[in-house]
Amino acid sequence: MKLLARAVLGDGCRFGEVAGDRFLVLEGDVFGEPRRNGRSLPRKDLALGPPLAGVRLVNVMGGFLEPGTTRPPERQPLWLPKAVNSAGGDGAEIVCPSILTGPMQIESELAVVVGRPLSKASPAEARQAIFGWTVFNDLTAPEYGALGFWAVGKSIDGFASWGPWIRRDLTEERVMEGLAITATVNGVRVQSGNTRYFCFSPSEMLSHISHRISLFPGDTVALGTPPPAADVAVGDHVACEVEEIGVLHNHIVAEP
Structure with missing residues (x-):
């Protein structure tokens, strides 16, 4: 499959x-x-719809290195749970909440899906537990991040969309060789990056997370977005794409 x-x-x-x-x-x-x-x-x-339902989502923060730089030895992985309800899938409408006083942003990302339980796993063990890969649109309200409340700004109802499917046959080695990550809004490219610039490999991230919270089949870790995130508004059509995986389409709509 x-x-x-x-x-x-x-x-x-x-x-x-x-x-x-x-x-x-x-x-x-x-x-x-x-x-x-x-x-x-x-x-x-x-x-x-989203490839899986009722699973936990985790966001990697600051997941990319500047091209031409190396990871400082003291750098540690940064991540947070994304406690969002009602994730959407390909073609889904994403509601822009009326409570926002600032912009709504999209973040095009590659996400890794866990296929077996992980607790205090080594990177090698985590690599063996990878179920597959998917495209993730990590919606964010940056006004909360400016206050230090990133978990709130990323967990508003409906602030996640992923799919259109999970690719099962892609290796981590291929991911780290480099896959293009892009996003367009109304056909105009607004994000561009490459997985070769990941600060930590997916298996390193899964290992680090599993030493703090146990992971279970279906748990999905969005591995960070190439900066900067892009502002969107009601009426915008968004396409997030990861090379060799797929394209995820969404439409931004007003709150009823």
Whole structure:
């Protein structure tokens, strides 16, 4: 299984494997040995939600080095839980809250999904526990960050979107060789970076987090965004893209 997705079907959601223009419905535990049930649907007829539901999200802060620089030996990983409800998927509307007094920002990111329990894991153990990779749009209200309340500014209801799927067959070595991360707003590029400039490898981040909080299958760590984040407004169309993984589309709308 290369691309794992989750589609809205009828009154519920089903996991499936994306293969070209088809969605191949899966049965069983996606973290175990899921199997195709023989049902195949056209992708164009489906809405893809976030690849997983009810999982914990973690944000890496300051995840990138300046090109041409090296990591200072004293530098430590920085991260925080993103306690957001109602994450969206590809094509989802993202509500701009009326309570904001400043801009709403998008952050295009690569995220790593955990596939097995991790507690006090070494980087090598963490690498073996990687389930896959996805595109993440880390919505932020920077007015809270200016006060030191980044967890609040990143955890407003609906302030996350990810997908359109989880790529299962990509190695960490390929990620660290370099994948382009970009974002566009209304077709204009507003962010550009590359995973070769990650300050810490994904497995180093997972190891560090697992020594503070245990991680479980489905937990998803957004690995940071190439600076600067980009302001968005109601009516904007946003596309976050990670090379070799996919493009995540969202539309910014006003609060009803």
